[in-house]
């Protein structure tokens with residue numbers, strides 16, 4: 001039997017055309033997996049981003065009314081660096097996202113609009129590798145996204161979506177969780193790494209508030225350390241990892 005926890009990571013499935021990434025905040029995808037997104041868009045695949053919030057509670061010194069638009073601009077710029085031009089916001093409230101039917105419905109609606117084969121989200125588990133507590137927003141959005149992949153395909157779970165013209169989409173074949181402590185699959189990080197660094201760096205206001213380090217050095221060391229930590233399970237190649245749930 002393959003050791004699920006420490007065995008080799010498999011290459012991500014490649015027989016798909018459209019991916020939808022659903023996360024809680026601006027910067028979640030840039031910390032989590034944008035090197036993989038860059039590789040996918042290079043290969044001609046379509047990737048769209050949906051964010052539950054605008055990250056308006058993310059910078060202590062900036063009032064949410066000003067912070068939301070600022071972080072939205074940074075998110076759109078960072079998506080563009082890795083070839084993503086569709087960025088949508090669901091306008092749940094940063095820091096207090098509630099797991100529940102409203103969130104599942106909004107994500108199911110997004111899945112029906114975009115009709116992806118692959119759905120991406122961020123770590124839905126309580127902790128980051130057992131050492132750091134995860135935020136309630138990440139847990140709520142990650143779980144709701146895993147659930148909504150099924151909701152999107154069922155005509156009777158949110159019938160109001162069908163009434164709005166959003167036909168069921170039962171075509172999601174995988175939900176891939178970035179930042180999971182139980183990864184199963186990986187993407188070679190090298191081809192997209194430079195753009196991943198530039199993409200994270202677009203969250204400049206957030207990063208400058210977070211650290212006294214040089215922003216570019218901070219982004220580069222965070223992303224390369226994560227990718228290199230996965231290399232021993234991916235043939236020695238730095239990698240972006242995912243826990244993949246097939247459907």
Ligand SMILES: [Zn+2]
Pocket residue numbers: 024025027028138
């Ligand atoms: Zn976040």
